[in-house]
Amino acid sequence: MTLEDSPRDARDRRIAKERLPSSTRKGRVGGRLNFVFIKQTQMGIPFEITLYYDPDEDGYLAQLISPEIERDWRNPHIGHIFEDGVICVGGAKGRASPDLLTAFSKSCVWAEGIAIMIASRNAGRPTEFPFSDNNHPGEVG
């Protein structure tokens, strides 16, 4: 495990500096460089998300930090988030995105979608994830 930047880390830092929100925090976890940002959604619900490169999946994962998503929604066909908090940003090819910016942008879209679900539930209405054609049939409560 090295704490020094690899060429990939250096490239990602540069991309993050230029394209991610200026408030993005950076830190290493178990040798992995993490980029933590807050996405403020149109529904007024903030989401804290971390982005990092996963060598096993050879791509970038977006993992939700907060808020906690209710258990029944932690399903790639319902809330489009896995049990471990990894957000579906890879589609059918896996959990990962090929690059940091794609992971960032897709996780922002995801946040808008799940915020709509949360707002609908808070209003007592059934709902479903609005931005996917891979939902399980039917709405969830």
Next chain:
Amino acid sequence: MTERENNASRGSDWRARLEGIVPPLIGTRKVMIVGCGSVGSFIAAELARSGVRSFVLIDPDTVEWANLTRTVFGHADIGRLKVDALGDHLKGIFQDISVEAHPHRIQDIQFGPDASLVQRVVNYCASAGSIVTIPTVSAPMSLPQRRHLEALVRSSAGVLARDPAAVEVGRLLIEETRREGGLRDLLGQVDLVIDAVDDPAGRGRLNRYAYAAGVSAIFVGLYVGAKGGEVLLSIPGISPCFQCATGGRRSLANLSSDRVERTRDYGTSRLVAEPALGSDIHFVCSAAVKLALSLLCVDDEKAPLGSFITRALEQRLTSVIFGMEPGYHVFPKSHDGALGQYAFQSVWMTPTSRPDCPVCGAEEFRTLPE
């Protein structure tokens, strides 16, 4: 143990059909089979019949009726763990075969201390600012474990918060470091890994960890309907890893209108099981078995089987694709003009490492398992 003692439970002429082809040293080799379905169970049985005596079997699934059409399992195995059913099958061939069974996904077997757990620490204690301290738990830890844990925590400086929850997570971390029989241990015991999983995420993990552990691996894959398939060798320091080797396959996609990549489940990205002839699947598996046996006895200069792989490696041929149907995929082009072509063709390829590959690329890009 002497050769005579080794063979105490076998008839004196058990090697009669192998003599001069497969050397006795094959009996000292240990093979890890990851995925015990139509591919893994067939390969394991063939290796056992060829003299391999020790296996590590990894697969979380149980035997279903649909498996019986193309595996070594029988109706009495329905509902049993595949690793147990396969273990019994192998011992049914030769009773002295030893099997270590792990009914888990490869992703669920920790390599060492759990990096994803550290990731969860961060997610849980997201507010940046201070450093979590290692809780003083009177758990017996070895010095290397302790140092590793400390390194993990130090590396998280500035991200982890001082939070009561972190103490609980720290305790979990220590438990993780004490867990025995991790993937690193398992890989350290085997001479070869056979990857026969239908889960790309598991395959990616195995690819990286086997390469980092210096263990050769053979990746077996089937295309849509088993009309074709591939066998990819990953030999650390000699050939590219699996991820890079698949680049050769992808480059061929431009030469063919046939869709070769099987459908994946959106949620899990696992390959969706689909109808296929067992004979087509096992055609590809048989090639993998011969390559495996060749790799396992490559050290024995007297064994001609070893030269099968060394000659391929001399030409840097570490990836082979097969076609089982006439006119399939790239074969009409690759075999254009060759006499007597119909089906069951192969093309060998020389894949190269991607410079920024985290497994086999340039040193500065490699990401070793934590």
